[in-house]
Amino acid sequence: xxxxxxxxxxxxxxxxxxxxxxxxxxxxxxxxxxxxxxxxxxxxxxxxxxxxxxxxxxxxxxxxxxxxxxxxxxxxxxxxxxxxxxxxxxxxxxxxxxxxxxxxxxxxxxxxx
Amino acid sequence: xxxxxxxxxxxxxxxxxxxxxxxxxxxxxxxxxxxxxxxxxxxxxxxxxxxxxxxxxxxxxxxxxxxxxxxxxxxxxxxxxxxxxxxxxxxxxxxxxxxxxxxxxxxxxxxx
Numbered sequence: 001x002x003x004x005x006x007x008x009x010x011x012x013x014x015x016x017x018x019x020x021x022x023x024x025x026x027x028x029x030x031x032x033x034x035x036x037x038x039x040x041x042x043x044x045x046x047x048x049x050x051x052x053x054x055x056x057x058x059x060x061x062x063x064x065x066x067x068x069x070x071x072x073x074x075x076x077x078x079x080x081x082x083x084x085x086x087x088x089x090x091x092x093x094x095x096x097x098x099x100x101x102x103x104x105x106x107x108x109x110x111x112x113x
Numbered sequence: 114x115x116x117x118x119x120x121x122x123x124x125x126x127x128x129x130x131x132x133x134x135x136x137x138x139x140x141x142x143x144x145x146x147x148x149x150x151x152x153x154x155x156x157x158x159x160x161x162x163x164x165x166x167x168x169x170x171x172x173x174x175x176x177x178x179x180x181x182x183x184x185x186x187x188x189x190x191x192x193x194x195x196x197x198x199x200x201x202x203x204x205x206x207x208x209x210x211x212x213x214x215x216x217x218x219x220x221x222x223x224x225x
Contacts, residue, residue: 004156033212042117042203042215043157056211091156100145100164102213104157 004105006092012111013082020078021108025094032075033102034067036060037089046090049075050097082112115140117204119216126194127224134189134219136204146187147205147213148178157203163187174198199223 005024013019025032030051035043046065047057051072061067064082069075079086089109093102118137126132138144145164149157161172168180178189187204201220207213 006156035213040217042205042217043213044215045212048212058212093157100207101147101159101162102207103159104149106156109154 004092004094004103006090006105006108008108009106010109010111012113014113015082015084017082018078018080019082019110020076021090021092021110022074022076023092023094023105024074025092026096026103028096029094029103030072030097031095031102032069033093033095034075034077035091035093037091037107038087043091046077079110082110084112086110087112115206115214117206117214117216119202119204119219121219122217123220123222125222125224128196129193132189132191132194132198132221134202134204134221136187136189136216137185138187138204138206138214139185140206140208140214142208144206145208146178146180147207148172148176148187148189149203149205151201151203151218153200160189160202194221194223196223196225 007022033048034046037043047067049069064080067077089107091107092105095102116139147162148160160176163170163180201218203218204216205213
């Protein structure tokens with residue numbers, strides 16, 4: 001297994017468009033996390049899943065954001081009606097239940113014009 | 114409220130010199146502490162972690178960190194820095210397998 005993967009790695013979109021990102025966690029990791037990282041800052045928690053259940057969402061996750069993990073494997077993060085303030089690196093991480101360490105993917109860098 | 118402070122935004126050291134990156138945390142429960150490193154445009158790589166036991170923990174790439182409960186600190190150290198260590202370093206705190214709280218990072222430059 002090569003670790004957490006994310007697709008795409010880069011996305012440029014125009015304001016008002018919808019975008020969707022995908023995250024494939026490490027096999028058998030049942031916990032999956034999404035973070036957002038803006039320039040010059042550390043990652044900020046958005047949401048996390050245990051299997052297919054979304055257990056917590058940050059206040060950062062406005063109504064325009066939705067995340068799913070339908071079969072408890074890969075996850076998608078969709079942003080509707082993108083705004084320039086959504087420009088950031090979106091990071092996905094996974095962990096195994098009972099292990100505290102989160103393993104991060106390479107991220108998807110979003111630029112909203 | 115939970116928070117992590119990394120007081121140094123940028124640090125420059127000469128290659129071969131020692132390094133210490135500071136991290137202070139505020140957490141209501143017993144924390145799990147982590148250091149991650151991020152190269153430009155890349156994700157985060159785990160350097161080391163502390164859960165319990167020996168307060169001096171060893172990590173990859175020759176890094177170590179010391180947990181000091183009385184000072185709420187978890188500083189990262191390396192005795193001799195290599196040019197390839199230039200990157201951004203993040204301290205994080207977490208518990209109960211839930212979300213992590215990250216500091217704002219310290220950018221390390223290494224002079225030849």
